[in-house]
Amino acid sequence: xxxxxxxxxxxxxxxxxxxxxxxxxxxxxxxxxxxxxxxxxxxxxxxxxxxxxxxxxxxxxxxxxxxxxxxxxxxxxxxxxxxxxxxxxxxxxxxxxxxxxxxxxxxxxxxxxxxxxxxxxxxxxxxxxxxxxxxxxxxxxxxxxxxxxxxxxxxxxxxxxxxxxxxxxxxxxxxxxxxxxxxxxxxxxxxxxxxxxxxxxxxxxxxxxxxxxxxxxxxxxxxxxxxxxxxxxxxxxxxxxxxxxxxxxxxxxxxxxxxxxxxxxxxxxxxxxxxxxxxxxxxxxxxxxxxxxxxxxxxxxxxxxxxxxxxxxxxxxxxxxxxxxxxxxxxxxxxxxxxxxxxxxxxxxxxxxxxxxxxxxxxxxxxxxxxxxxxxxxxxxxxxxxxxxxxxxxxxxxxxxxxxxxxxxxxxxxxxxxxxxxxxxxxxxxxxxxxxxxxxxxxxxxxxxxxxxxxxxxxxxxxxxxxxxxxxxxxxxxxxxxxxxxxxxxxxxxxxxxxxxxxxxxxxxxxxxxxxxxxxxxxx
Amino acid sequence: xxxxxxxxxxxxxxxxxxxxxxxxxxxxxxxxxxxxxxxxxxxxxxxxxxxxxxxxxxxxxxxxxxxxxxxxxxxxxxxxxxxxxxxxxxxxxxxxxxxxxxxxxxxxxxxxxxxxxxxxxxxxxxxxxxxxxxxxxxxxxxxxxxxxxxxxxxxxxxxxxxxxxxxxxxxxxxxxxxxxxxxxxxxxxxxxxxxxxxxxxxxxxxxxxxxxxxxxxxxxxxx
Numbered sequence: 001x002x003x004x005x006x007x008x009x010x011x012x013x014x015x016x017x018x019x020x021x022x023x024x025x026x027x028x029x030x031x032x033x034x035x036x037x038x039x040x041x042x043x044x045x046x047x048x049x050x051x052x053x054x055x056x057x058x059x060x061x062x063x064x065x066x067x068x069x070x071x072x073x074x075x076x077x078x079x080x081x082x083x084x085x086x087x088x089x090x091x092x093x094x095x096x097x098x099x100x101x102x103x104x105x106x107x108x109x110x111x112x113x114x115x116x117x118x119x120x121x122x123x124x125x126x127x128x129x130x131x132x133x134x135x136x137x138x139x140x141x142x143x144x145x146x147x148x149x150x151x152x153x154x155x156x157x158x159x160x161x162x163x164x165x166x167x168x169x170x171x172x173x174x175x176x177x178x179x180x181x182x183x184x185x186x187x188x189x190x191x192x193x194x195x196x197x198x199x200x201x202x203x204x205x206x207x208x209x210x211x212x213x214x215x216x217x218x219x220x221x222x223x224x225x226x227x228x229x230x231x232x233x234x235x236x237x238x239x240x241x242x243x244x245x246x247x248x249x250x251x252x253x254x255x256x257x258x259x260x261x262x263x264x265x266x267x268x269x270x271x272x273x274x275x276x277x278x279x280x281x282x283x284x285x286x287x288x289x290x291x292x293x294x295x296x297x298x299x300x301x302x303x304x305x306x307x308x309x310x311x312x313x314x315x316x317x318x319x320x321x322x323x324x325x326x327x328x329x330x331x332x333x334x335x336x337x338x339x340x341x342x343x344x345x346x347x348x349x350x351x352x353x354x355x356x357x358x359x360x361x362x363x364x365x366x367x368x369x370x371x372x373x374x375x376x377x378x379x380x381x382x383x384x385x386x387x388x389x390x391x392x393x394x395x396x397x398x399x400x401x402x403x404x405x406x407x408x409x410x411x412x413x414x415x416x417x418x419x420x421x422x423x424x425x426x427x428x429x430x431x432x433x434x435x436x437x438x439x440x441x442x443x444x445x446x447x448x449x450x451x452x453x454x455x456x457x458x459x460x461x462x463x464x465x466x467x468x469x470x471x472x473x474x475x476x477x478x479x480x481x482x483x484x485x486x487x488x489x490x491x492x493x494x495x496x497x498x499x500x501x502x503x504x505x506x507x508x509x510x511x512x513x514x515x516x517x518x519x520x521x522x523x524x
Numbered sequence: 525x526x527x528x529x530x531x532x533x534x535x536x537x538x539x540x541x542x543x544x545x546x547x548x549x550x551x552x553x554x555x556x557x558x559x560x561x562x563x564x565x566x567x568x569x570x571x572x573x574x575x576x577x578x579x580x581x582x583x584x585x586x587x588x589x590x591x592x593x594x595x596x597x598x599x600x601x602x603x604x605x606x607x608x609x610x611x612x613x614x615x616x617x618x619x620x621x622x623x624x625x626x627x628x629x630x631x632x633x634x635x636x637x638x639x640x641x642x643x644x645x646x647x648x649x650x651x652x653x654x655x656x657x658x659x660x661x662x663x664x665x666x667x668x669x670x671x672x673x674x675x676x677x678x679x680x681x682x683x684x685x686x687x688x689x690x691x692x693x694x695x696x697x698x699x700x701x702x703x704x705x706x707x708x709x710x711x712x713x714x715x716x717x718x719x720x721x722x723x724x725x726x727x728x729x730x731x732x733x734x735x736x737x738x739x740x741x742x743x744x745x746x747x
Contacts, residue, residue, distance in 0.1 A: 001626070001633050001642075008621035375617040378578055379678070380606025380634035383598070516605070517578045 006392050020358045021401040024499050027354035028405025028492045034343035036413045040482035041336045047262050047478050058302050061292035063316045065106040095137035099248035099283040102130050107288035119308050124295035126204035129195030129279045138186025194270035195279025204293045205269035214241035214256035223277040227252040231259040233271035248282040355499045362394050362507030377516035390511045391504030398500020402493035413482050421480040526552040531584035544570040546741040557719045559732035566739040568722040576609050576688045577601040606634035610679030614691035616671040618663040624674045625659040631678045649677035669700035689721040
């Protein structure tokens with residue numbers, strides 16, 4: 001009788017059933033789309049993070065540079081008056097190579113590796129030395145031929161030093177800015193260099209790379225003068241396996257080229273990879289590291305391990321995947337915040353509206369059926385049976401809405417996936433500083449401040465950018481793929497049923513208050 | 525057997541206090557056929573509701589087969605309605621979405637009768653009121669008289685000892701009215717029911733052995 005009565009009632013008031021079911025379906029579909037897109041954005045963020053931090057990294061440990069420290073300083077190139085070779089046209093040829101820790105970070109004792117490895121729940125740890133190679137080469141005015149004692153004007157336009165050195169396409173390092181001002185002409189070349197332990201392959205930035213040409217590092221490369229290049233960087237610089245590159249004035253043989261496994265044309269975390277001992281020697285940072293990549297046995301233990309590392313290494317910055325995800329910027333970040341704020345609120349509002357609609361219709365149905373329900377009570381139906389009947393009808397409406405919502409939501413998610421929405425995510429930290437400067441000789445520097453990682457000081461006088469902007473940034477394009485999991489489907493149907501249940505409980509309470517004497521209601 | 529003692533029912537309607545029943549005392553023996561007449565608002569339906577345990581009086585007692593309905597809890601009253609008392613309403617009060625047979629079956633649901641048995645008994649009840657062929661019709665596919673027959677079948681399918689009918693012929697034409705009263709009379713005789721019928725219609729009341737009259741909440745026995 002329960003199901004017969006329920007089926008007949010729902011069929012009899014098709015319009016009401018349809019309105020409630022559609023209302024719930026739209027709400028459920030929206031919740032489903034938001035959940036799926038949210039999961040898709042999370043996956044995209046993970047993908048972007050993996051391209052930088054590698055697969056399986058749960059925690060990274062870095063140390064922020066203090067003002068005045070290596071990774072924080074003004075980064076100026078300083079030349080003496082009589083340095084370089086004098087040319088006939090009143091200029092001097094100057095050049096300098098520098099390999100320092102990446103701006104904003106500093107190195108710390110490599111013993112931290114063993115400290116972290118010894119912690120409970122840590123299953124893998126790898127250390128890297130993440131550096132920035134800067135080289136300055138070009139012609140500058142010979143100060144011995146300029147007016148004594150003065151920086152003769154030439155304010156560099158451009159104000160702030162912007163993020164230098166990052167090509168949006170390649171995602172890391174490698175800028176080539178040629179700047180000319182009056183008689184000066186110079187080039188600043190910036191590349192990101194990462195020292196890798198050739199024997200630690202389970203975790204770290206190289207876990208999301210594959211060898212495109214040549215070979216990867218081997219244990220025998222520990223302190224060899226060899227390098228592995230990022231494929232995008234190699235292509236830009238027209239380098240191939242067997243070629244020689246120069247880092248901090250030292251020649252290194254290119255033994256391999258790697259590409260990212262996270263997407264075609266996506267740059268890996270660094271332009272150049274060196275054996276960590278070689279990198280430390282070149283940067284004069286023996287037994288120092290800049291980053292630890294930590295793998296934890298279970299996601300439940302990430303917070304505990306993170307706290308333990310912070311306690312053991314109080315000067316370091318310990319970041320979990322969640323912290324790192326917050327550092328992802330670009331359209332990926334916009335999508336993430338859009339989904340988490342607007343999407344969630346919109347879902348909540350529509351869901352509430354649908355619940356309200358279901359409740360309203362159920363209560364109105366109970367009011368309309370006062371005599372019918374009173375009659376059932378007069379026939380000896382218990383209160384529980386009458387309330388159960390009303391609640392059952394509501395839950396069935398919810399179930400219908402849930403199934404329709406899952407179909408609608410599935411279709412919407414399919415459309416999102418077919419649309420092939422590409423999200424761009426970048427990771428990294430930029431440090432803007434006052435740039436601009438004064439060039440002797442009155443030359444204006446176009447685009448001043450851009451890529452001005454370090455100005456140039458000739459003799460006692462400064463010119464070129466001030467602190468400029470520093471940035472270590474990786475940009476990745478990820479096609480949004482919104483997954484629909486069984487859990488999302490179950491949760492969607494569950495929500496719809498919950499909506500029906502809430503409406504049923506409210507309507508049922510109204511029915512419970514009915515007296516059987518209501519069966520006589522229409523009588524005088 | 526009903527034993528009603530000093531039954532009073534008052535309620536407020538706006539700022540006015542309505543005395544629906546005033547110290548009504550009455551005894552109805554098993555198997556009696558009783559009609560209750562009276563003007564609109566005189567207390568007929570209130571008395572019927574009190575007899576069926578549908579409403580609680582302000583004071584007094586309604587004892588049915590030794591059990592006082594006025595002191596019984598809700599579960600007890602529900603059980604009385606499910607097993608002992610059958611109701612027939614002026615507006616038939618059939619569930620519009622259920623067929624005639626399913627409507628009759630609703631009276632067997634509280635007793636927990638199995639579905640097959642329920643169907644068999646419902647069809648038999650419909651046959652006893654001459655509607656065996658209309659078992660699968662919806663109420664709006666039936667005439668007023670047929671609908672009231674279905675309501676009677678629903679009231680009697682559980683074999684109650686008391687049948688309370690509130691203006692059972694109120695919405696029927698004369699011919700149908702007479703047919704229905706004939707039916708009720710024959711069922712009363714066959715099943716040994718206690719049949720208490722509220723009616724405006726003197727023609728209907730004149731066919732009952734005992735006639736009660738209620739006006740302004742006060743009962744007069746004219747038998």
